[in-house]
Amino acid sequence: MFRVELRKLLLRPRTYVMCALLAGLPTIVAIFLKVSGIGPRAGAGPPFLSQVLNNGALFPVAALALILPVFLPIAVSVIAGDAIAGEASSGTLRYLLMRPVGRTKLLFVKLAIVTVFVFLAVIVVAGVGYVVGSTFFGIKPLPSVSGRTIAAQDATWRTFVTVVYIAVSMLGVASVGLFFSTVTDSSLGAALGALAALVTSQVLDLLVAAESVRPYLPTHYWLAFVDLFRYPVLWRNVVRGFAIQGLYVGIFLGLAWANFATKDIES
Amino acid sequence: MTPVIRTIGLTKRFGPVSAVDDVNLEVHQGDVFGFLGPNGSGKTTTLRMVLGLVFATSGSIELLGASVPKHVNRVLPRVGALVEGPGFYPHLSARRNLALLDATGPGGARRSRQARIGEALERVGLARVARRPFKAFSTGMQQRLGLAAALLRPHDLLVLDEPTNGLDPRGMHDIRSLLGELSAEGTTIVLSSHLLGEVETICTRAAIVHRGRLLAQDRVERLLAPTGTVRITTDDPGAALRVLGESAGSHVLERERDCVTVRLNGTTPQELNRRLVVGGVAVGELVVERPKLEDVFLRLTERGGADVPR
16 A cells, blocks of 8 residues: 555656755755855854855755745645545545545555655755755865864764654644645645644744743744754754654644544545 | 345435435345436435445445445455546556556455456457546546446446446447446446436346435336236227227227227236237237336336425
């Protein structure tokens, strides 16, 4: 079942178009930085971008930071929103269920496929970021946010954990999208539902009046991966970020299951 | 012998509307079962409940001996289905679509996959266009591909919801002879349709539904049992009337220029013919009248419609 769904993902041109678009934005930014030679002031703009001019080794992480707040969650919402609703609107859902594929199993496999897509996208962006960064800006040993230099192999695992962290950060949005996908037969509607949830979270995260709920928002710890580049690593918020995503996956996958397992399939 | 499908008191309500109302359906092994009803009469909802897609409000369903929806996944591998039109991924070719479908769920050995796909496409007459994407198919071709999907594996039961929808006369004929072949191979077939002619020509048993209610369910020849009237064609209707008037057991309903319609009333068509010939009447034709399914259908749906408040 997983293999079939994976093949479906890889057979869709959409998957590659999205990856290309996601990798395209950081590349455009890199070109501007290179041509103008003007970086953002330190502390302004996405993390690490101000230092990229000096060291291309930071560009993969900066590229991920660029797509993290908007581009990546949009892509994830579209894929997750399409997961069940897309099958419903193309009329294939009923044939899947009559194969038969268990409804619970279908949900889990769909979430797994969204996760695969997220990893694919994040790795493509990090990879393209590395190539672009090293070509345009050259590679030097990384200075950590705390000032001490990070050794090359140390940087490798930190980048690796960053990739995992950012991918996992998308799972909350993915489960919200999957839940909406079981509610409606319109992929677009489900994707917009997930995006609405996302925007709400980001707005509340900026609102001082919502102080009390901020630590529980799915987007609150998204940028905590910066802490992975401190010396020593500050794990506290990273661990919380993982935990919050686990919480949202639990809640929305549960809701999706409760809805889908008892739903009349009339598409 | 356990029936292939049995529903008892099957009911589905959507809010205040009863889409399916207390339906007791019974499909036996080897049947070519026609499920007849106008559009919106509850045929598709009933089939969806039987296949575990829609949950019944009340009543019970047994499919190949398993209770639905609880154990439906145990028997679904033995069922091929086409419900409310085909469903495929538009950007993929016919062959690729069938391969993905076959790889999904239990069964469907990988080694025989390409051969089975080839055979199914051959059977529905799509072998030569198998590499084209689904979205490039005409309605009729899409419908054929839906049938091919239902034929990918050998099944004990085929559930086909309006299988000839969108087909031209040639296609309809092809599909009907295909269903004949499958039935001869031992597959039980349930076929929903609003085309009476279709059911009349290929089905052995039929059920008639209207506004969610089951109005009749029987062997097709029993539904089409003689009406008890006989039409006699002769050059001399006057003589025929005289002979019939002298003997009991029948009375004349209608007289036309060269034919007489008689209601049998305690006599047989054979006896009637003998009397006429002995009485010197030259009988050109003596036809036992049978209703067309259309008549049965209209009669039942008019009656069924009257006591259902809307």
